[in-house]
Amino acid sequence: MAPIEFWFDLSSPYSYLASRWIGPLAQRHGRTVDWKPLLLGAAFKVTGLPVLVDTPLKGDYSRHDFARSARFAGVPYRQPEPFPISTVHAARGVLWLQRTDPARAEPFIHAAFGAYFVDNQDLSAPAVLARLTREMGIDPAAFAAAVQQAEFKDALRRQVDTALARGIFGAPFIVIDGEPFWGNDRQAQVERWLSGGPF
Amino acid sequence: MAPIEFWFDLSSPYSYLASRWIGPLAQRHGRTVDWKPLLLGAAFKVTGLPVLVDTPLKGDYSRHDFARSARFAGVPYRQPEPFPISTVHAARGVLWLQRTDPARAEPFIHAAFGAYFVDNQDLSAPAVLARLTREMGIDPAAFAAAVQQAEFKDALRRQVDTALARGIFGAPFIVIDGEPFWGNDRQAQVERWLSGGPF
Numbered sequence: 045m046a047p048i049e050f051w052f053d054l055s056s057p058y059s060y061l062a063s064r065w066i067g068p069l070a071q072r073h074g075r076t077v078d079w080k081p082l083l084l085g086a087a088f089k090v091t092g093l094p095v096l097v098d099t100p101l102k103g104d105y106s107r108h109d110f111a112r113s114a115r116f117a118g119v120p121y122r123q124p125e126p127f128p129i130s131t132v133h134a135a136r137g138v139l140w141l142q143r144t145d146p147a148r149a150e151p152f153i154h155a156a157f158g159a160y161f162v163d164n165q166d167l168s169a170p171a172v173l174a175r176l177t178r179e180m181g182i183d184p185a186a187f188a189a190a191v192q193q194a195e196f197k198d199a200l201r202r203q204v205d206t207a208l209a210r211g212i213f214g215a216p217f218i219v220i221d222g223e224p225f226w227g228n229d230r231q232a233q234v235e236r237w238l239s240g241g242p243f
Numbered sequence: 244m245a246p247i248e249f250w251f252d253l254s255s256p257y258s259y260l261a262s263r264w265i266g267p268l269a270q271r272h273g274r275t276v277d278w279k280p281l282l283l284g285a286a287f288k289v290t291g292l293p294v295l296v297d298t299p300l301k302g303d304y305s306r307h308d309f310a311r312s313a314r315f316a317g318v319p320y321r322q323p324e325p326f327p328i329s330t331v332h333a334a335r336g337v338l339w340l341q342r343t344d345p346a347r348a349e350p351f352i353h354a355a356f357g358a359y360f361v362d363n364q365d366l367s368a369p370a371v372l373a374r375l376t377r378e379m380g381i382d383p384a385a386f387a388a389a390v391q392q393a394e395f396k397d398a399l400r401r402q403v404d405t406a407l408a409r410g411i412f413g414a415p416f417i418v419i420d421g422e423p424f425w426g427n428d429r430q431a432q433v434e435r436w437l438s439g440g441p442f
Contacts, residue, residue, distance in 0.1 A: 087300075090299055090300060091298050091299050091300055091301050092293065092298065092299065093292070093293075093298065093301070094291065094292075099290050099291065099292065099412075100289055100290050100291065100412070101286075101289060101290055101407070101410050101411075101412035102290050102292070102412045102413070104410060105410060105412065105423060105425060108423070109425070112432070112442070113432070115442050116431075116432050116435065116442060208300070211300050211303060211304060212300075213298075213299070213300035213301045213304065214301070224304060224307070226304060226308070227428070229426070229428035229429070230428070232315075232431070233311070233312070233315050236315065243311070243314050243315060
């Protein structure tokens, strides 16, 4: 069966929450997860939508809901500041790992989410990415070099363009055999789609 | 125990879906529902957000998700056209019923949601509201007169202002003892809040 596509931005709280259940859920249904970083900033340019936490009224509610949704899921969460941040380097790093050291790509994604949303370390800071990679046995210098290479700049740009061309406008965005599900709160629908087929 | 506030717009698909479960859920927890119509158009002016279905990419997804979420919930749904519509007359009519014939207010709300989202009757049309009220034993002429009265124009305006002042920016919006929940997809959190208390 085809892998489940999991589109995410490492600066997206709901992507973080969904990153905690998508793997076990896929496994229960004999699927793997294709982890696909994107950049929400690029999507916002196309949809014309503002950054969530900058939206009047909705922004305040969202901060409350991030933390409550984490408690609901039993997942640790501390609201990071600054928020949101640029995840372009981290995302290119994911693509580099997926190409050169695939076994470490998914652990890096989980570590990066945890660094930002639990330990409140700024993933846009090179020093944070260096420490994170070093702790995982990834060469920090090679990581830092890769995220500046045209190959991975282009790869991420193409991936974001592909997402937008396919109507993927937010994160997390889950695609199962072509069926799109947007948001951490589509977990129950995703579960039923996998267990019972299309509805 | 205090009633559960259920803020809704009669032109909002997710409000319609939530209107089908909020009553039984409240009842299971010994609560009543305070049905509070608002106007999403006024909220969009404050948040600066566009109408959902007019948002690039997100609009197409949303139409797909309205129908799928209805199937998921086992609720009949046909995408109405035109969509969205002005619900200002219907909303004033709800306030009039709540003041003058409260036993018919909630049945009217369910009938109006069904008329629009199942039978695709345009609730902004006076003839549709006349037929709907007549079928329910409500005097259509009194209804039509009430929705033009300053008393109910003012009452709806005040209700929308109150919503916005309290940070209620969308629909459905559910408030339980001061705790805000936005969206049909917060059903599971609402359920847990009612059964287990704050989390």
